[in-house]
Amino acid sequence: MKQDVLSLIEQNYPSLSPSARTIANYLQQHPLAIVSQTSAEIAEHTNTSKATVSRFFRQIGFESQQDAKQAQLALRESGVPVLTQGSTIDQTAEELNNLSRTFEGLRPEVLNDISKQLAEASRVTLIGFRNAYPIALHFRQQLQQVRASIRLLPQPGQTLGEDLHDIIDGEVIVLLGFRRRTRAFKKIVETLKGRNTILITDPTGQVYNQQVNNVLVCHLGNDSPFDSYAAPMSLVSMLSNRVYRHIGKQAQRRTQAISGLYEELDELEP
Template sequence: MKQDVLSLIEQNYPTLSPSARTIANYLQQHPLAIVSQTSAEIAEHTQTSKATVSRFFRQLGFESQQDAKQAQLQLRQQGVPVLTQGQSIDQTAEELKNLSLTFEGLRTELLDEISAQLANASRVTLIGFRNSYPVALHFRQQLQQIRTSVRLLPQPGQTLGEDLHDILDDEVIVLFGFRRRTRIFKKIVEALEGRNTILVTDPTGQVYNQQVSKVLVCHLGNDNPFYSYAAPMSLVSMLCNRVYSYIGENAQYRTQSISNLYDDLDEMEL
């Protein structure tokens, strides 16, 4: 993986010529120019020449300014938070687009099947790393209010081998894997082959389609430096509501009992 252009500028800055430092200063102040401007435009803004700009990018290790641009865009595709769009992004429109793309791609019969399995399984195991962990944690918090035997992995500071070994025959595993996934993710997928594993991922995670039981794809957006997890959180909310409906009165009794415990322990504000 090639490094971020800005990181390479910082590393090579001491060895740059005065004109190259002018270009470096400009790009550090206007990082979007790396992907939005041509060599001629960068030269014009820095009062240098196209040849100087080309030499600058070669000194950083790229074949050309276009090569640097493609490397920067590729980093974003791999999940690295780099700026590739201007500051005028309509965040509301971006979130609505992610939600629409996600829910339009989900089949009702698949959601019904998954919800029924989550409601009836002897145990539900939720697994997530890095940015996937908070989504898995929220799912666990919601599910545990309406059914028993919901666990979250990995536990802090613990290995996974023991827990994966103890997967039950009728257990449902929900594996969250949003980019950038850890190296162990692939091995976990392999270890769970043959189990009832539901993968919740972004479009890049579809490479594991043949190794899991079901796949739910969430769109995270690509225009901002950081991905949005509004769609995965909304999917979790929808699944929990569906599971609640499947469980019915027992879910209602459980939530009421838990609420009574909140009162007894004085855990919640009124």
Template sequence: MASQTDLLGLIEQQYPSLSPSAQQIATFIQQHPIALVSKSTAEIARLSGTSKATVSRFFRQLGFDSHQQVKDAMLSMREKGLPLPTGEGESDHFQQEMRNLALTFEGLKPETIEQVVSLLADSQRITLIGYRNAYPIALHFRQQLKQVRSTVRLLPQPGQSLGEDLIDIPANEVVVLLGFRRRTRIFKRIVDALSDHTTILITDPTGQVYSNKVDHLLICHPGQISAFDSYAAPMSLISFLANKVFERLGDQALRRATQIAAMYDQLDELEP
């Protein structure tokens, strides 16, 4: 029987090797972990768009003999303080957002955050890559990091191709990839092209298919109750990381932020 101490971590670990149908179940469970306790195998199959047989195989692939063992594992995790919702009904947008944030930050491993912050603070240059809905998030991340350190760039530039920039990335540069569900077809090829570089991927649960191809993986939960995904969690994560980089750089970050503020005044760019 699988360990009962970190069921969601076990799902994340197994995600790349799962079949597409099993990945649907995994994503559903990561967004609705309480369903493992409150729903039957048939209900999980219906809600994840799969079958009872696929759900049962999914549990066995994780190392559990039965759905009851999975329930026992979840109850054990709740007793250890994992913040899980108390029911499936979500009455308002605020509760959904709180849930997305709780799932996101509970899933962050301290050692991963420490390594990522070190890379963001100390690497000679940072390249951020984001397409479609990830582009404005990557743009905001660049703006935050530029406040505390130099040599941070965003790709692709509007209307430009990417090949000439990827070929020039040196070994001492860290690449932050941002890609959320409904990623462009080129995203997989970009990940493959960067296999020899230091990479950080910020994504939603479906991006776990790339966990074996990147150095660090940070999962954000956009929710799946409403018609449109929420990006409160990735934006909060970016704020968290930027503040951690600021703390790590200390006086160096403060001097740069002060110099930038003085330049704003000199150019009269901002309202008083």
């Protein structure tokens, strides 16, 4: 398992010299310095020397401060919440960048084909774990407005074996999985081999592109500690709208009927 610099500092703290502990204290109080400052800058802020800083990073398991910086950035790339930018980050600009990079990488003909498949499939199965689950849940809610036979897996407290066994002819499986996927994810992909599977993922999920029919890549951002799911949610919205248009009048009649049931059951605010 990958470990971040702060965890290694904590583990090695008892064996550090007084000057090394000064550096450790500084980095624990200013974790951004690990990726934003040079060894010379860290030495200046801790009243130590560049050689002492270099020795400190070797003591906690890195070849150099640059090595530690790359380790932190690699952790963020894998989805671990790690500070890599200051507090002045423009969240709006980052979200727009994620959306722009996502949709620029999606080919219109692929989106049209997938939308047609989702509209005409005998059944659509949506599978998502951890942070992918609420996106899959939202996707189900949207698709269920316009067509029947939509199911969401896994069901709370249930296993997947029986449901994966019951995949029917003409079924489309949409598998959602973003970085820090569960250990079971790879086995699920292998189990679905030969099925019509669409994978919605981040760039790291492209390792599965030879095992599924289509891969739709969403960008989650790396500048903030936590991933953004604006792009996957936007993609789900786009696909749902395309499915609606493809189905046409039948989808409109279904949404009207469902709206009628909302009123009859008094489920929504007026």
